[in-house]
Amino acid sequence: MKAANKRWTEEDATFVKNNLGKLSFEQMGRALNRSAMSVRLFALRNRLTVGLQVKRNILMEMLKIKFRHPEDFTPTRTFYTETGINQRRFWDLYYGRKNISSKEYAAVAEYLGVTLQEALDSRQLDLFEENEE
Template identity: 55%
Template sequence: MTPEQMSKSLGRSPLAIQLYMHRKHIVVGQTVKRNLIQEMLRIKFRHPENFMPTRTFYREVGINQMRWWDIFHGRKNINQQEYIALSNYFGVTMQEAFEARQLCIFEEENND
């Protein structure tokens, strides 16, 4: 359903629906096949949705807010420079970061 359809069904405004989706990190229109940011955050934190970036975070990793949320929600792919900066910031070793990027055939078969 679109936000407009949900708003009519729930009796709320479309803006209220969009704000709720933003607060709860509900992704609409994910385009990347594997979200490497989510996988990296699962290594560092158990629940990636609990991570809330600060201005210091944006400054240290060199990613602006709009780019971060596009990458976090899977609307855009992360580039190598950003991936390295994020792994350094989160203290994820290069081995862990490399393993997160690897495709595991057995895990994908179990998900089907």
């Protein structure tokens, strides 16, 4: 039996980030002496995705305005119907796999009760922040 609640070391995290998409969760789990589910949950928790991502995840920035921890937001059926975004599309937007359209952006802002000014501020590019990176 594997040890429960083993802490993730920096080496483990680097291994997962480097091999995500190359090895299966089972193979990475065997290499790290962890379960496949543990590796999968680590990837989800840290928003690691395989493939291309958008440059700026505007939906995530809007969720950060409304919620201290955006991962606490769980969309409901009402959210999906009022915004006109289906589940698959929402999670693609959330993880940054696709860009949000202006219509979807306005619908989500209205649903969350984010004012127009706050929504526009989150979309503005802050040149000083981008230069620091």
